[in-house]
Amino acid sequence: MLERGQRYGFIARMNLFRHDPNARTIPAGSVVCRKGEPGHTMYAVVEGELEVVIGEQIVETLRAGETFGEMALVDGSPRSADVRAKTDCRLVEVDEQRFKFLVQQNPFFALEVMRSLSQRLRRRQS
16 A cells, blocks of 8 residues: 555646646635535645544545545535645645546546545545
């Protein structure tokens, strides 16, 4: 199994979002999305750390080079968890049109997003 840094290093190494002019700055403590809200986008973490929270439990900490919100983007279902900024963050929101473009231009991007999602689901099941 890949170590955490190796799992998400591909997206970070690709620098897909590092200089994105649409990156938003999110202050520490801010909630990016809430469980049950409708969601049609995913997010790429450019800088900072975020916490994925289900109920009162922090189930994961996200860092630069990682993505979240993939399930809502793929199937249009409501968000499955709260995500809040642990530190000041820079995020890039990716809608379905941009996701399709990224996948078309770089199929490895889709593979890495699927790998990330699969590993996250496996960790929650164990």
